[in-house]
Amino acid sequence: MISQKSKYALRALLALAAHGDGRTMLISEIALQEVIPRKFLEQILLDLKRAGLVASRRGKAGGYLLLRRPETVTFGEVLRLIDGPLAPLPCLSKMAYRRCGDCANENACKLRKVFARVADATRGILDTTTLADVLTGGVKSLPVEI
Amino acid sequence: MISQKSKYALRALLALAAHGDGRTMLISEIALQEVIPRKFLEQILLDLKRAGLVASRRGKAGGYLLLRRPETVTFGEVLRLIDGPLAPLPCLSKMAYRRCGDCANENACKLRKVFARVADATRGILDTTTLADVLTGGVKSLPVEI
DNA sequence: TTTAACACGACTGAATCAGTATGCTTGTTA
DNA sequence: TAACAAGCATACTGATTCAGTCGTGTTAAA
Numbered sequence: 049m050i051s052q053k054s055k056y057a058l059r060a061l062l063a064l065a066a067h068g069d070g071r072t073m074l075i076s077e078i079a080l081q082e083v084i085p086r087k088f089l090e091q092i093l094l095d096l097k098r099a100g101l102v103a104s105r106r107g108k109a110g111g112y113l114l115l116r117r118p119e120t121v122t123f124g125e126v127l128r129l130i131d132g133p134l135a136p137l138p139c140l141s142k143m144a145y146r147r148c149g150d151c152a153n154e155n156a157c158k159l160r161k162v163f164a165r166v167a168d169a170t171r172g173i174l175d176t177t178t179l180a181d182v183l184t185g186g187v188k189s190l191p192v193e194i
Numbered sequence: 195m196i197s198q199k200s201k202y203a204l205r206a207l208l209a210l211a212a213h214g215d216g217r218t219m220l221i222s223e224i225a226l227q228e229v230i231p232r233k234f235l236e237q238i239l240l241d242l243k244r245a246g247l248v249a250s251r252r253g254k255a256g257g258y259l260l261l262r263r264p265e266t267v268t269f270g271e272v273l274r275l276i277d278g279p280l281a282p283l284p285c286l287s288k289m290a291y292r293r294c295g296d297c298a299n300e301n302a303c304k305l306r307k308v309f310a311r312v313a314d315a316t317r318g319i320l321d322t323t324t325l326a327d328v329l330t331g332g333v334k335s336l337p338v339e340i
Numbered sequence: 341t342t343t344a345a346c347a348c349g350a351c352t353g354a355a356t357c358a359g360t361a362t363g364c365t366t367g368t369t370a
Numbered sequence: 371t372a373a374c375a376a377g378c379a380t381a382c383t384g385a386t387t388c389a390g391t392c393g394t395g396t397t398a399a400a
Contacts, residue, residue, distance in 0.1 A: 050282050050309070052358065055296070058305055075377075083296050088359055094378070107367025110376045123308060136196050150201070150229050158328045159204055162269060162319070163196070169315040173308070182304045198389065221346070234390055240347070253398030256345045 054130040056084045057092050061126065064102065065118040065179045072111030092130070099129050118183060124174035134170055136163045200276040202230045203238050207272065210248065211264040211325045218257030238276070245275050264329060270320035280316055282309045 059082045067073050075093060079086040093112055096102045103115045114121075127134060133141035139148045140163055151157040205228045213219050221239060225232040239258055242248045249261045260267075273280060279287035285294045286309060297303040 049279070049284070051356095055283075055294075055305060062304060085359065087361080090377075091359090091379090097377095104377060105367085106365080106375095106377050108369070108375050110367075112377090133195070137201075138195070148201075158208060159201060162323050162328060165319050166316055169319060170312055173311050173315060177308050182308060197387095220344095231390065233392080236346075237348090237390090250346060251398085252346050252396075253400095254344045255399065256397085258346090 050127060051131050053088075053092060054127050056082070056089060057096060057126055057130050058123065060084065060089060060092060061096070061101065061114065061121065061179055062182060064112060064114040065121075065183055070113055072105055072113045074111045078112070095130065096126075101126075101129075118180035119178050121179045122175050123177045124171065127174060134174060135167045137167075140164055140167045196273060197277050199234075199238060200273050202228070202235060203242060203272055203276050204269065206230065206235060206238060207242070207247065207260065207267065207325055208328060210258060210260040211267075211329055216259055218251060218259045220257045224258070241276065242272075247272075247275075264326035265324050267325045268321050269323045270317060273320060280320060281313045283313075286310055286313045 060078050063078050063082055064073060075090055076086055078084065078093075079089045084092075093102060093104070097104055097112075101115060101121060102112050104110065104112050124134060128143055133144045135141035137148060137160060138144070138146040139151075139154055139157075139160060147154070148157070148160075151160070154160065206224050209224050209228055210219060221236055222232055224230065224239075225235045230238075239248060239250070243250055243258075247261060247267060248258050250256065250258050270280060274289055279290045281287035283294060283306060284290070284292040285297075285300055285303075285306060293300065294303070294306075297306065300306060
């Protein structure tokens with residue numbers, strides 16, 4: 049299960065992308081439209097800002113805008129940013145590899161072999177699907193080798 | 195990330211399957227061999243027993259044995275049993291469907307469309323991979339449509 | 341009848357989730 | 371230039387989950 053926070057982040061980014069090139073939206077505008085608790089959304093947008101996905105303008109008539117083009121922002125990137133690694137096992141994460149601790153010789157580990165396939169499949173989808181793909185209606189549905 | 199508990203469950207089942215047809219193993223035997231905290235393993239085996247995957251004999255010279263044939267026990271089944279739904283969104287779970295609450299019309303939800311593909315891919319792997327597949331060495335690697 | 345096994349509920353300490361609350365800082369505009 | 375509206379940032383909280391541990395049963399074979 050992905051976290052509520054990630055869902056909010058994706059929906060906020062989608063809202064900004066749909067709103068149009070470089071135009072700002074108020075936090076409260078996004079919060080209202082996407083039904084996200086205002087203060088929680090504030091935190092999320094700060095995270096996205098620190099990661100360089102969005103920018104903000106302060107003061108009256110400020111707000112947030114998408115910094116990058118929608119075709120360049122993948123679901124995978126956002127999920128990793130908010131929820132951490134996508135991999136089902138720590139020893140399969142590319143962004144935050146950790147040894148499993150309990151399995152001695154890693155590349156003989158039976159479980160690892162199975163979950164590696166799962167990890168590849170998920171990455172295959174999430175790292176190739178962008179905000180733009182979703183906005184333009186039909187999510188592409190290529191056959192992917194697992 | 196799958197839970198530690200699921201990993202232990204899978205490893206315990208694999209140990210029982212490898213041990214041979216209908217032969218029992220002591221909890222402490224499994225615990226020692228697979229490096230699983232003994233008391234924790236006790237709990238896990240009880241769960242597996244309640245689900246009908248294993249059986250136990252009490253008293254002196256008791257122990258646990260696998261009730262079903264290794265070819266019939268999938269990774270997906272075990273993970274659902276221990277960790278709950280595999281689906282990345284509650285509204286995509288077949289075993290424990292819940293509405294997302296925040297998205298109004300479910301089959302227009304953009305996020306849902308993307309994560310449905312992820313869910314199908316994961317299920318495609320986990321519900322077709324069995325204990326036997328893993329024991330006999332090579333995990334099969336069929337191309338799967340996503 | 342002892343002993344070595346499983347059975348089962350209660351408890352715990354740490355971490356994570358999903359937010360709230362409170363008090364800044366900054367920029368625009370009246 | 372002062373007030374107001376916006377974002378910035380930290381701290382806190384209540385509920386839940388994780389990963390176990392503890393203690394006390396109950397059962398069956400030797």
